[in-house]
Amino acid sequence: MTSLPLAVDPLFVGGVGLEEVLIVALKVGVAFAMLMVSVMLMIWFERKLHADMTNRMGPTITGPFGLLQTLADGIKLFFKEDLLPNDERGDSAIFRLAPYLTLIPAFLIFTVVPIGGDFDNADGKVSWWGNTTQLQIADPPVGILFVLALSSLAVYGIMLAGWSSGSKYPLFGSVRASAQMVSYEAALGLSLVAVLVKSGTLSTHDIVAGQADGWNWNLWMTGFIPFIVFLIASTAELNRPPFDLVEAEQEIVGGFHTEYSSIRFALFFLGEYMNVVTMSAIMVTLFFGGPDGPIPFFESFGWAWGILWFMLKVLAFCFTFVWFRAALPRFRYDQLMDLGWKLLIPLSLGWIVALVALDLAASEGWNRPLVAVICFAGLMLMGTLLNAAVQSGKRKRLAGEGFD
Amino acid sequence: MGIFEGLEGFKLTFGKLFDERVTGDYKGGRFDDEKREKPLRMHGRHVLNRYEDGMEKCIGCELCAGVCPANCIYVRGADNPIDDPVSPGERYGFVYEINYLRCIHCDLCVEACPTQAITESKMFEFSFTNRQDAIYTKEELVVGDDGQPKHLPWEDWRPGEDENTSAWMRATSPSGAAEYIGKVAWSGELGYGIRAPEAGQTADLAEAHGDAEDMAGGNH
Amino acid sequence: MEFVVFIIAGLLAIIGALGLIGFKNPVHSALSLVLSLFAVAVLFLNQDAQFLAAVQVIVYAGAIVVLFLFVIMLLGVDQAEDLSVEPIAGQRPIALAIGAGVLALSVLFISVAADGGATGQQSVTAEKVDSITGTAQSATAALGDNQTDGTETIPNIEQLGRTLFTDYVFAFEVTALLLTIAVVGAVMLARKPKGELAPLPVIPGRSGTTDETEELEDA
Numbered sequence: 105m106t107s108l109p110l111a112v113d114p115l116f117v118g119g120v121g122l123e124e125v126l127i128v129a130l131k132v133g134v135a136f137a138m139l140m141v142s143v144m145l146m147i148w149f150e151r152k153l154h155a156d157m158t159n160r161m162g163p164t165i166t167g168p169f170g171l172l173q174t175l176a177d178g179i180k181l182f183f184k185e186d187l188l189p190n191d192e193r194g195d196s197a198i199f200r201l202a203p204y205l206t207l208i209p210a211f212l213i214f215t216v217v218p219i220g221g222d223f224d225n226a227d228g229k230v231s232w233w234g235n236t237t238q239l240q241i242a243d244p245p246v247g248i249l250f251v252l253a254l255s256s257l258a259v260y261g262i263m264l265a266g267w268s269s270g271s272k273y274p275l276f277g278s279v280r281a282s283a284q285m286v287s288y289e290a291a292l293g294l295s296l297v298a299v300l301v302k303s304g305t306l307s308t309h310d311i312v313a314g315q316a317d318g319w320n321w322n323l324w325m326t327g328f329i330p331f332i333v334f335l336i337a338s339t340a341e342l343n344r345p346p347f348d349l350v351e352a353e354q355e356i357v358g359g360f361h362t363e364y365s366s367i368r369f370a371l372f373f374l375g376e377y378m379n380v381v382t383m384s385a386i387m388v389t390l391f392f393g394g395p396d397g398p399i400p401f402f403e404s405f406g407w408a409w410g411i412l413w414f415m416l417k418v419l420a421f422c423f424t425f426v427w428f429r430a431a432l433p434r435f436r437y438d439q440l441m442d443l444g445w446k447l448l449i450p451l452s453l454g455w456i457v458a459l460v461a462l463d464l465a466a467s468e469g470w471n472r473p474l475v476a477v478i479c480f481a482g483l484m485l486m487g488t489l490l491n492a493a494v495q496s497g498k499r500k501r502l503a504g505e506g507f508d
Numbered sequence: 509m510g511i512f513e514g515l516e517g518f519k520l521t522f523g524k525l526f527d528e529r530v531t532g533d534y535k536g537g538r539f540d541d542e543k544r545e546k547p548l549r550m551h552g553r554h555v556l557n558r559y560e561d562g563m564e565k566c567i568g569c570e571l572c573a574g575v576c577p578a579n580c581i582y583v584r585g586a587d588n589p590i591d592d593p594v595s596p597g598e599r600y601g602f603v604y605e606i607n608y609l610r611c612i613h614c615d616l617c618v619e620a621c622p623t624q625a626i627t628e629s630k631m632f633e634f635s636f637t638n639r640q641d642a643i644y645t646k647e648e649l650v651v652g653d654d655g656q657p658k659h660l661p662w663e664d665w666r667p668g669e670d671e672n673t674s675a676w677m678r679a680t681s682p683s684g685a686a687e688y689i690g691k692v693a694w695s696g697e698l699g700y701g702i703r704a705p706e707a708g709q710t711a712d713l714a715e716a717h718g719d720a721e722d723m724a725g726g727n728h
Numbered sequence: 729m730e731f732v733v734f735i736i737a738g739l740l741a742i743i744g745a746l747g748l749i750g751f752k753n754p755v756h757s758a759l760s761l762v763l764s765l766f767a768v769a770v771l772f773l774n775q776d777a778q779f780l781a782a783v784q785v786i787v788y789a790g791a792i793v794v795l796f797l798f799v800i801m802l803l804g805v806d807q808a809e810d811l812s813v814e815p816i817a818g819q820r821p822i823a824l825a826i827g828a829g830v831l832a833l834s835v836l837f838i839s840v841a842a843d844g845g846a847t848g849q850q851s852v853t854a855e856k857v858d859s860i861t862g863t864a865q866s867a868t869a870a871l872g873d874n875q876t877d878g879t880e881t882i883p884n885i886e887q888l889g890r891t892l893f894t895d896y897v898f899a900f901e902v903t904a905l906l907l908t909i910a911v912v913g914a915v916m917l918a919r920k921p922k923g924e925l926a927p928l929p930v931i932p933g934r935s936g937t938t939d940e941t942e943e944l945e946d947a
Binding site for chain 3: 244245252253257260278282283
Binding site: 153156159432 | 525
């Protein structure tokens, strides 16, 4: 029997028969539906919450509390005229392809996220009709790398969209976007390494299982810095405010999606918010224990409690993203690049070294406080040197001097 | 990096969640809803006024079209038929159209009109589905036989919106006659009669009335 | 099943490669390259090298081709080329000859490797596991350590990490140094020279200034 490299789900032990295929199909269907509904709700949530934070009311008329506003917008967009650039200035084939390159990675990343399950008692597995399975679609042993790989692919959608529109502002937006996303991917990956050092595994199921006991969340086990770096880096990856230079209406009209209309724009819109929900889910999985939470009653439905806690945590993150939008002004492009390269990457690198040194000290029996002090001093020293270098460079640049 | 100043924003926006909302539910969404009070001199849809005896005030002079910065008024004058004059005077506005896709409601036309024929009401509800319908013709613009602006089928008029459409007063006499220079006078309007002068205008109502009656309906 | 995946992925890789050299538009070529790299990643997965597959996508498809596209877009070389004109004389015959030679060499290597190769190894990972843990393992059990059938296996990435930092640490450090030198070199090359700025390069074929402003004189 040939091994299937993509799942260490207990479902697949013993071969793949019709039952297994049906269960996976069910999981895919449920996850797809959940994701689509959550995107719709996320868009509504953003509009309502942003309005509340800015003294307004948001959608109120369509449906109770304006819940069906997203649906109404989707229907309206569906009926609009579909414009395509002509092939002399733009490229209609790639224009058509680009929204899918943004949308599909968002779906795919969600497949490795554990959305429920009781990790305290049952190791996150549920047993239905004699089949034990995990509450996630797939659990590859390199789950987190899969996430990184797909978020690298999301850059393509935006880059190609802007270029294929054949017009200035989209090209601006897409060039800025690709530079921004590529820079922050490095910070994303490095902050992830801190989590991996603590969890010792790349599989999302095992990362969540490692945080199962309530005091083991990676949030504080890695120190808070990797979480903050990951939060900032993922906000930049998602092109959310304050890093939304890419689609800044006040500056470059719509950026890469200026020329898109009708259903293609709807796909971009959908893709962006789907990415928000998915990235929130990843952050919850990595740092907040995923479905981990107290189970006060109905112990047999522990897996359902897992789903509830997971959704609450994702909701908290969506709230945070909207809060960012309401509270922060936009970063200028050079400030954005400085933040990514000169602050986040060195910080995460230094933090990884410190974490590994502390781990080593614990396992080798060294004097832990001493090691901690040395790490801290080292970080401070490196930080000061870096700051001095950056400041001197900035001073020279502002004074207009070149370098010899 | 001054990053901690940025955190003030978070406190503020979070606090706003518990504050009262400034924008209320938008009123007037449906025909039976309450509508907000409109300012007295709001610029809305134009109306072509008529004198108390039913004659149209518009003399087809095309001054409004000439002054319009958006080129949205199309006027053509024609000679008044001898036995059935439309306006007091020699000519009247035969074709009068306003293109509301172009109109910016600046009211320069209202300032330019020598007879206060064109004024703006408070009605702002335009509705058309093609460019041809956007051009309101004289039939739609001219006031009805009762002196009130016509209630077009898509418009939702509320009480008080068709009042005071002719909100301008002339500081000098419209006829140019020397005796009336400096005297504030209103011409009579169909359905409204003689308007009372506004605050700060002439206190001598009787004089104003007397002059007005002389002028109304007379040929210049 | 493995065979079916191999055939499909292999076909896609070949189609991507043909597209890479066949398309006139450089952006289309770059996207075919992405397809090809993806297919290669699937082939890696087929052989249980999950880490390699993920890294292939992250590094190649996710960074290097993005860089290609970036340069193509910025430098405006995205105009379709005229393939009938040959810039360098004799390019095509030489390319054909070298291509045939490479093909012959590849066929030779593959036939030698398929027969068991020079050392007779069937799976490199299995041998390395033996040398590290000292116990005999089965080559197909390199899935992960979540198997419930009791065999103890070391995950792919841990094997890689161990060998990289013990047997091949020197090569690793030298490569890291090389990459650092490349970064420092790039930063140095991109600095502004002291004194006046060099003039911006003029890109032929792109209209930098439009003549439309002249039409508005009489507005």
